[in-house]
Amino acid sequence: MDDTGSINNDQSIENEEDIDFSEDRELVTNDSCSTKVLDSPEEPVDKYRLVYFLFYLFGVTSLVPWNFLITANDYWMYKFRDVEPHNLTVYVRKTQFQAEFTSYLNVATAIPNLIFLILNSLYGHWVSVRSRLLGSLIIVTLCFVVTTSFVMVDTDDWQGTFFIITMFTVVVMTAASAVFIAGLMGISSKLPQKYMTAVISGQSLGGIIAAVAQIISLAFKISPQHSALIYFCIADFMVIASLISYVFLYKIDFFTFHILRGSGMAANRHREAYLTIIVKKIWVYAFSIFAIFGISMCVYPAVTVLVESHPVTSGTDWNNIFFVPVVNYLIFNCGDYSGRMAAGFLMKPTNQWVLAGASILRIIGVPMLMLCNAQPRKHLPVLFPWDYEYILIMIVFAFTNGYLTNIVMVHSTRVVEMHEREKTSSIIATMLSVGLTAGAAVGMLLVRLL
CATH class of the missing domain: 1.20.1250.20 (MFS general substrate transporter like domains)
Structure with a gap:
């Protein structure tokens, strides 16, 4: 977040004593919500x-x-x-x-x-x-x-x-x-x-x-x-x-505190979150999430589901039954999950342009996966016929998908002010969906190029 945004949020929280919390109390005052946290001077523990x-x-x-x-x-x-x-x-x-x-x-x-x-x-x-x-x-x-x-x-x-x-x-x-x-x-x-x-x-x-x-x-x-x-x-x-x-x-007091007071939401309640202002702040992150999922969907699962085990395993249960479920779904999801977990600890890179570059760089994985043993094929050669080659490519491709996704999601909501965060999340989620849709359309074309 830029310095101006940080100062504004800090001032909002510091001046909470001068703010009328009546609307916030009305929002949460019912049988299912905790309200005592609004009067608590300390942050509750999760x-x-x-x-x-x-x-x-x-x-x-x-x-x-x-x-x-x-x-x-x-x-x-x-x-x-x-x-x-x-x-x-x-x-x-x-x-x-x-x-x-x-x-x-x-x-x-x-x-x-x-x-x-x-x-x-x-x-x-x-x-x-x-x-x-x-x-x-x-x-x-x-x-x-x-x-x-x-x-x-x-x-x-x-x-x-x-x-x-x-x-x-x-x-x-x-x-x-x-x-x-x-x-x-x-x-x-x-x-x-x-x-x-x-x-x-x-x-x-x-x-x-x-x-x-x-x-x-x-x-x-x-x-x-x-x-x-x-x-x-x-x-x-x-x-x-x-x-x-x-x-x-x-x-739960911890949740109520952060949503209604600890986050400064009450101070920002009457401030409008303008779409154009938010887009100017996060457009690089929006492009990054579009690129991440657009590139992934180009080949997953349209191309990857067609990849077969090496002919030496022909006739085995691994080839006939387990290869696609294990490699295409389980290993990909495990790699994606590992990337998201790793990003939670590291959160690098922080520079939005480096992040955008890394997102685009993942496009290398598209031709590499197309050159694996996807069948049937008429045009392209198979350069990576062995299972271990395909699995390694898939792990790297999935890990980077999860890793960069987590970083973009978190950083994009930290460069805007508190009252803009919800709309920011919606914009990023929308661009993610646009990437999925565009990638799926391109994937249908790539299958014909095999």
Whole structure:
């Protein structure tokens, strides 16, 4: 943060005795919130690091829809299989629903996510953060309960209707998740930086949990229906636990202190956070987050999911069953998670231009991954055929993704004033989504270049 911003925030906190806290008291004076902290001269302690772990849980929950819906690919292929008796032969081609489901799923998640992140950036201040977060969690919970309820239902005779219901719930769930993510980033930016790191690391941990669940189901040869039931029940538990935890969060003095007083929020309550002013301060960080995720999505998962194990492992379970789940999902998510954790301790580089340069430099990983053993291919040679080569490239690519993401998220909210942090988080989250969408579009082209 620049010196002027620091002085302004310090003066705001020092002059709190002259400020009318009536609006802040009205905001939190109800049965679920702690108000005594407003009169406390000392900063409360995060006992047992409870708030920290709750923000970790919120981070995991924020990407639950994406992680668990994608992981249940075998379940979707089962639901939309060809059920006509005359087609029950040894080799059955994919139905239209099976062939197009993943593409529709990507569209049903990418577009609502981007739209609602933009809407939240522009109009989110019209609704309180608490209402947005609680409302979005309730909607996600209801949608996942509906999705779970269909797992053991026979939908063979009405696959078209089931497809429409599924896409509708995914769109609604994604829109609600976008609002939740933006709000979560906003409130975490008003706490010490390790709490935003907890959210960012939690998002990556969710991917690890989903990948491990998939590998376990494959190892024990669990049926697609039962494995999906396990995935979705885990997701239901996480979302419901987050919903209850968020209500409980307002009873914790440490959280209330930082949101309402310790952060200087009361002093800045009537100050407008102008979008143009914020963009001037953070545009380099916004570009960096766009570059990070745009570059990652160019090849992950569109290209990386096509990479096969070296031919010497042909016929083994490693090649036929475990290679893609372990390397493409588990190792990538572990590398990404490790990067986010490491950044929480180091937080370097601090210079925004160096950070932008490092983000762009990751583009080296794109051709390297395309030159791994991705099949089928017509144009490019395979320069890295061995599994260990692909795994090393994937680890570096994933680690830098997580490491730079954490640094951008934290630093971007530290170069603005306190009352601008929530809108800053929304802008960064929106640019992240734009990067994902642009990268996914480029990824479709890169697959044709293999």
